[in-house]
Amino acid sequence: MANVSGHHRPELHITAESGVLFAPAGVLLDGNTWHFFHQYRPSPEHGPRWAHQFAERTPFVWDICDDVLAPEGDETQVRAGSVVANNGGVDLYFTSVVGPTSTIQLAHINDIRGTTEFINEDELELDPDVSRIGEVVGNTDGYVKFRSPCVIPGWENQGNRDEGHSGWLMLAVTGPVEAPTVVILDSADGREWDIVGPLTLNGLSGLEADEVLVAPRMLRLRDEVDHEIYDVLMVTIEQDGIDISGYLVGQLNGSEFDVKTPFTRIDFGHDFSRPRNTNYAESTIDYDYAHIFGLMNGVGRLDTPTQHLSWKEEGWANTISFPRLVTLQDGSVFQTPPEGLLDAIHESESAAGWTGLCEIPSTSAVEVALLDQEGEIAATITHRHNQLVIDRSMNPNHAGDPHAIAPLTDDDTDSLFIVIDGSTVEVFADGGYVSMASRVYFNNGPFKEFNVTTTGGATIVRQETHFPDDFSSVALDIDDLTDLTEFDENEPHEGPVR
Numbered sequence: 001m002a003n004v005s006g007h008h009r010p011e012l013h014i015t016a017e018s019g020v021l022f023a024p025a026g027v028l029l030d031g032n033t034w035h036f037f038h039q040y041r042p043s044p045e046h047g048p049r050w051a052h053q054f055a056e057r058t059p060f061v062w063d064i065c066d067d068v069l070a071p072e073g074d075e076t077q078v079r080a081g082s083v084v085a086n087n088g089g090v091d092l093y094f095t096s097v098v099g100p101t102s103t104i105q106l107a108h109i110n111d112i113r114g115t116t117e118f119i120n121e122d123e124l125e126l127d128p129d130v131s132r133i134g135e136v137v138g139n140t141d142g143y144v145k146f147r148s149p150c151v152i153p154g155w156e157n158q159g160n161r162d163e164g165h166s167g168w169l170m171l172a173v174t175g176p177v178e179a180p181t182v183v184i185l186d187s188a189d190g191r192e193w194d195i196v197g198p199l200t201l202n203g204l205s206g207l208e209a210d211e212v213l214v215a216p217r218m219l220r221l222r223d224e225v226d227h228e229i230y231d232v233l234m235v236t237i238e239q240d241g242i243d244i245s246g247y248l249v250g251q252l253n254g255s256e257f258d259v260k261t262p263f264t265r266i267d268f269g270h271d272f273s274r275p276r277n278t279n280y281a282e283s284t285i286d287y288d289y290a291h292i293f294g295l296m297n298g299v300g301r302l303d304t305p306t307q308h309l310s311w312k313e314e315g316w317a318n319t320i321s322f323p324r325l326v327t328l329q330d331g332s333v334f335q336t337p338p339e340g341l342l343d344a345i346h347e348s349e350s351a352a353g354w355t356g357l358c359e360i361p362s363t364s365a366v367e368v369a370l371l372d373q374e375g376e377i378a379a380t381i382t383h384r385h386n387q388l389v390i391d392r393s394m395n396p397n398h399a400g401d402p403h404a405i406a407p408l409t410d411d412d413t414d415s416l417f418i419v420i421d422g423s424t425v426e427v428f429a430d431g432g433y434v435s436m437a438s439r440v441y442f443n444n445g446p447f448k449e450f451n452v453t454t455t456g457g458a459t460i461v462r463q464e465t466h467f468p469d470d471f472s473s474v475a476l477d478i479d480d481l482t483d484l485t486e487f488d489e490n491e492p493h494e495g496p497v498r
Contacts, residue, residue, distance in 0.1 A: 006314035007446035010422030011348045012060040012341075013296075014053060014320040016040045017123075020305045021318040023215070023295045024276040025050050026083030028090060030112060031281065034059045036293070037068065037083055037092070038320065042124060044306055047071040049078050050094065052127070054116050059323045060344035065115050066127035069107060074098045080215065080274075082151040084168070085281040086190050092130070093170075095147040102147045104137035104172060106191070133191075141195045143174040143183060150217045152279065154186055158253060161220075161229040165285070169252075171199070171216040182216050182235075184255040197255030205248060206262030212238045215245075215274040218252070221328035222287040229287050230328060233257060234266065234275050236300070243273035243300035249331050261331040268406030269390055269427070269436035271298040272321060291323045291338070296424060296437050309397055309441045310423060319424055321437050334432035337417065345466045351421040353466035354450045360385045360414040364456025368418060370425070373445035379438070381427055383408075383416055388429050390438050397441040406434045420447045 009015060014036060022039035029035075034055040039048045050069035053062045069078045069092065081094035081104070092107040107130055109115060115127050137146045149172045153165035170185040170193060182199040199216070201207070217234040231252045237244040249261035266275055278291040296319050297303055305317035324335040345351045358366050360383055367382040379392040388406040392398040408430055417428040420440075427436040450465060 006310075007350070008310040008314055008423040008441060009316065010319055010351075010424045012344050012351055012421045013322065013424050014038070014062055014293075015318070016051065016316055017064055018315055019043055019046070019317075020311070021051075021295075021316070021320070022048060023080055023274045024293050024320055025080050025094065026092065027276055027278040027291070027293060027323075028083045028085065028112070029278055029280050029291065030085070032057045033113070033116075034323070035083070035090075035112060036062070036320070039079055047075070047077050050092070052115060058340035058344060059338055060340065063116070064119065066120050066125060067123075068092065068109070068115070068127050068130045069094055070124070070126055072132075080148050082149050082170075082279070084151050084153075084190070084279045086168075091151075091190055093136070093149045093151050095149070096135070097147075101139070102145050103135050103139075104146045104149045104170075106133040106136045107131060108133055136191060137170070137172065137185065137193050143181070143195065145176070146172050146174050148173045148215055150277065151190070152218055152220075152277070153285070169218075171218060173214055173216065178212070179210075180212065180214060182213055184252070200256045201248070201259055202256055203250070203259035204262050205259050206264070207237075214238060217275060217277045217292075219277040219290040219292070219326070220285075220287055221290055221326065221333075223328045223330065225330040230260065230331075231257070232290075232326075232328065232333060234277070234292070235263075236274050238300065241302050242298055245273050245275055245294065247333055249328065249333070264333070265406075266292075266333065266335075267294065267435050267437055268388070268404055269298075269425075270392070270401065270404045270438040271296045272435075272437040273297055273300050278323065288327070290326045292326055292335075293323050294321045294437065296321055296439055319422075319439075321424075322419070322426060324435065327432075332433070335435045336428060336432040337419065337426070341419065342466055345419070346468055348421075348468045350446045351419070351468065352447060352450075353420070354416070354418045354452075354463065355466075356416045356452070356463040357461045358383065358414040358416070358458060359461060360458045361456065362386070364458035365454070366414075366416070366458050366460065367453045367455070368416070369451040369453070370420065370440065370442075370447060371449050371451055372442045373448045374443070375448070376443065377451075378442045378447070379425065379440045381416070381418055381425075381436075383414060383429065385414065386410060388427070388434055388436065390425070390427065390436055392438060392440055395440065396443065404436060404438060406436055408434060418450070422446070 019042040025037040052065040077097035079095035090109040096105040154167035156166040157163040184196040215236045250259040275294040308317045311317040382389045390404040
């Protein structure tokens with residue numbers, strides 16, 4: 001289990017034990033065991049390699065395993081890829097960088113459960129159960145510099161998706177960094193791959209023709225409204241030095257993606273990038289839901305991790321979001337926290353949560369301020385009926401940062417779920433319609449309490465706070481909220497909630 005030291009390091013999120021964590025590499029859920037692989041550098045001088053962590057039952061207590069991949073021979077980097085159950089074990093597809101070029105390579109683990117049993121004392125020693133198979137996709141058909149593969153099961157019958165799966169599909173990035181091309185490949189066995197063609201978006205995609213798209217990932221979901229199975233294409237746009245991650249909903253036929261829902265931000269916070277799908281070891285896949293992870297770093301590959309406060313004060317950089325439970329409703333992706341999160345908060349040392357069911361008419365607002373040990377505001381989360389805002393600009397560690405703003409619908413239900421874990425803040429609003437993730441560095445020790453205020457005609461129907469102090473939530477029902485709801489609507493109501 002990662003060493004939890006210092007108040008910036010989260011307890012329930014994935015971080016590197018030391019060094020710099022980069023994007024997720026691949027995720028596999030094997031029954032009740034989560035296997036999470038991510039890129040990291042043990043120190044800024046090391047080349048990127050793949051680490052492995054696992055969690056039993058709930059994805060909140062992560063144990064460190066031996067690393068599975070590191071640069072070999074002329075390789076300078078081992079970068080992002082995908083993890084699937086295949087051939088009685090687990091296949092690891094990864095990007096191998098040699099000089100100016102890159103290829104997609106394959107490694108295999110015969111017994112994934114065996115990798116969790118014995119850990120080498122040397123933290124740089126590789127797991128002996130991982131065997132490299134070699135290159136599976138290199139320069140071919142005019143495409144060069146293959147990287148960032150996403151591998152998912154192929155369809156038995158594209159015309160009838162309920163018939164199940166056969167073979168494999170791959171999405172990969174090719175070409176120069178400044179003008180990449182996403183291509184589709186297929187394979188019967190996961191070893192021999194053929195180019196299907198460049199990914200083509202048919203219909204209104206919401207993307208510019210010259211948009212720089214990276215980190216393509218795909219998952220399948222059955223829409224709860226029309227009950228059709230759709231492909232959800234997740235991509236990250238590199239734009240003006242920041243990452244913007246989003247999704248399109250439609251159906252992939254060959255290399256053509258027929259768009260139903262154009263590009264939509266998947267997270268509106270300051271720090272969520274390069275989302276990764278989760279593959280499942282079970283032969284029968286449930287399309288009712290899926291799980292995604294994201295890197296909590298909004299800058300992406302242009303970031304300087306040694307400038308992070310967590311690096312300067314505690315010797316680590318970057319973290320991964322919670323695995324979000326994803327569903328599809330009328331062409332829109334909804335994201336909610338994973339099951340068991342509240343219990344994990346109660347069993348933690350310093351995590352916290354706040355949930356609120358509110359009535360927020362137009363021109364009113366509910367604001368939740370996050371206070372440090374000295375009562376100073378480190379950030380605020382404000383629900384303004386049709387807008388959700390995270391503001392951390394008053395924090396000296398984030399001075400002058402722009403507000404993160406997400407649009408909300410005009411639905412009758414106004415809800416918030418806020419989770420604080422070390423220097424991570426994740427917010428889910430209106431039943432999962434909007435999610436926001438931001439890093440917030442607290443001064444004067446860890447987070448202390450929530451301070452809730454209302455303005456205009458906003459009221460709080462019900463709220464709960466969750467702390468580890470007594471392993472229970474502090475719940476207030478409508479009868480307990482008289483002091484929060486009876487106030488002059490022209491004046492803000494203030495008061496800490498703990």
